[in-house]
Amino acid sequence: MKEKSGCIKRAGFNSRYKRFVLILAFLVLAAVSVMIGADKNVNPGSLLRLDAAAWQTFWVSRVPRTAAIVLTASGLSVSGLIMQSLSSNKFMSPSTSGTTDAAMLGVLLSFLLLGDQSRFVQLLFAFVFALASTMLFMAILGRIPLREAVYVPLVGMMYGGIIKALANAVAYRTNALQTLSKIGLGTFNRFTSFAMLWLVLIPLALAVLYAARFSIAGMGEDFSKSLGLHYKRTVFLGLCVIAVISAATFVTVGPIAFVGLIIPNMVTAFYGDDVKKTIPDVMLLGTVFVMVCDIFSRLIIYPYEIAVSFTIGIIGGAIFLVILFRRVRYGK
Amino acid sequence: MIELKQVSQAYGTQDILKNVSLKIKEKRITALVGANGAGKTTLLNVAANLIPAKSGQVLLDGRDICQMETIEIARKIAILKQTQHLSMRITVQELVAFGRYPHSKGRLKSADETKIREAIAYMDLENIKEKFIDELSGGQRQRAYIAMILAQDTRYVFLDEPLNNLDIKYSVEMMTILQKLVQELDKTVIIVLHDINFAAAFADEIVAMKGGEIIREGPAESIIDGETLKDVFDHEFHIIRVGERKVCVYFQPQPDREIKRSKDCFI
16 A cells, blocks of 8 residues: 555656556566465576476466456456546446446356356356446436435445345345355455456457547537537447446456545546546556555465455445545535 | 528427528627527527437538538537536646547547647637646636637537626626637637627627527627617617617616606606
C-alpha cells in the first residue's frame, strides 16, 4: 500500500511523474510476486544458475499467476471506469450492480444444466447472464429517479443480493451449495484455468481503442448525438466489454469486489473523467493494488495463503468507506 | 443550406410543431423567439436531427437529413443544448477536443490538435485550459462550449437558450462572440432566445413562433413591432428607440394606459 498512497497523496507532482512512480511500483511488485511461493527453490540465484526445476515452476506457476493478477486487476478496474463513465455515477461497478452476482448464477446454472463443462461454456453462461443483468439494472436505474448518487450502489447491492439469493435458492434445491461456495471464492490459486483469462485482452483493447467514445457517451445522449456518436451502440459496446471482463475474471479467479469501484474513483479524483486520459493509470493502479493484496494474502500465513478476495474485501472496503464519506461530505 | 419543409412533430397527442416550413438565411444570426411551449427548442432539435420529424422533411445542402449519417451531420451542424455537464469532471482542453470527434473519431491527428489550439485561442481560454469545467464561472464555461463548437468546425451553429443562468455581462459577451462568429468566420447561427431584447439587439433575422407554428419571420427590424410582438407573446409591448436599435419594454403597461387608469382612480 505504501507505493500507492505515496504517489496519490502528493498532488503537487505532475501526472507524468505519478505515472512513472506507478510503473516503478508495478515492476517492483511484479518481481516480488513471481518470487513468492511455497517452493523455496525459486529465487533469483537459482534462476540465474539456470536451474531447470526452478525455471519450470517459474513458468508454469509463478508467471501465469502474476499475469492473471495483471489481467484481472486491470480488467476489473477498466470495466468499473467504463461503467462509471457511461452511467455518470461514481458508485457504479460490476460488484455493486449485480454483474458479478449474475455471472455467478450463470456459472452455477451451467454446472447444473450441463454438468462439469469446459471453462469456455461456463464463460459463455457467465457472459450472457452478466450482460443481461447489467442491461436490466441500467434500465431499472433509468426508470426510478434517485435523488442522490449514493443510493445507486445501495439499490445495486440489493439487486445483486436478490440475484445471489436466487443462486442460493437454486443451489439449495439442487444440493449444489458446495459448488456455489467453491465458485463464489476469489483467489489466484487456481493453477489450471488461467488460459481463459487471456480473453480479457480483447475487451481491454476495445476499451482503450474506444476510450474517447466512452467519455463522450458519459456526457449524455443528446451531447453524443450532436457529435455524431451512436449513443446506444456505444453504451451497448461498453456493457459488452464489462460483461466479457466480469465473466472471464469470474470464471477464472472468482468474485473480486471493490477493485472496479475504488480504483476508478481514486484515479478520476485526480485526473478527471476523460476515459482516454485515465485508462492507463486506472489499469496500473488497479494492478498495483491487487498485487499488494495478493502478496499480503500469500505471506500472512506462509507457506499457506488466504483467499485474495478476503484481503481485498477488507482493505478495499475501508478505502470505499473513505471515498463514500468524502463524496457525501464534499458532494463530489 | 438548411430548409424545413412542412415539418410536424408531436409528443403523444399533443402537436408541438404544425407544418413548419423555414429557410434559414446563410451567414446570419437567426433568433427563434416565442412563449414557453411554442416549439422553439423542438424546431431546433428537429433541424439538427436530434429528434426525427413526424412528417415533412429537413434538407441539409439539398439532402434529406434523415438519410444522412449522424457523423456527417455533425460535421455540418453543431448544436449546444442547455444542459450543463457538471457531474463530469473534464478539463476545458478535453471538452474542446470532443468537438473534433466527427472528424477524428477519437484519434487526434496533428491537424485536429491545431484546430483545438486555434479554438482555445479564439475564445481566449489559454490560461484556463487545464481547469476542470465544474470549476469555471458560468461565462467561462459557456465560452468553453463555444470553443468546442468551433473545434467541431461546422458551418451551422445551433444554440438552445445559451444565455440561461448567465449574468448580464456574460450574456452580452456571449452574443458579441456569436456576432463575431458570423462576421469573421462566416458561420450561420440559429439561436433560441428567451429575452426578446437580446434578439432585438443582436439577431439579423427573427422567427417568431406560437403554438407550434411560425407566425412571423423576417429581418429583426420588422419583427420588433408592438402589434407583432403582442400577437406572439400575448402581452403588451412598448417599443422605444435607443440610437439605432429598438428596445422592447414589457414589464409595465404602456404609459397612456397608466394615465387613464390613474384618472379612473381619482374620479
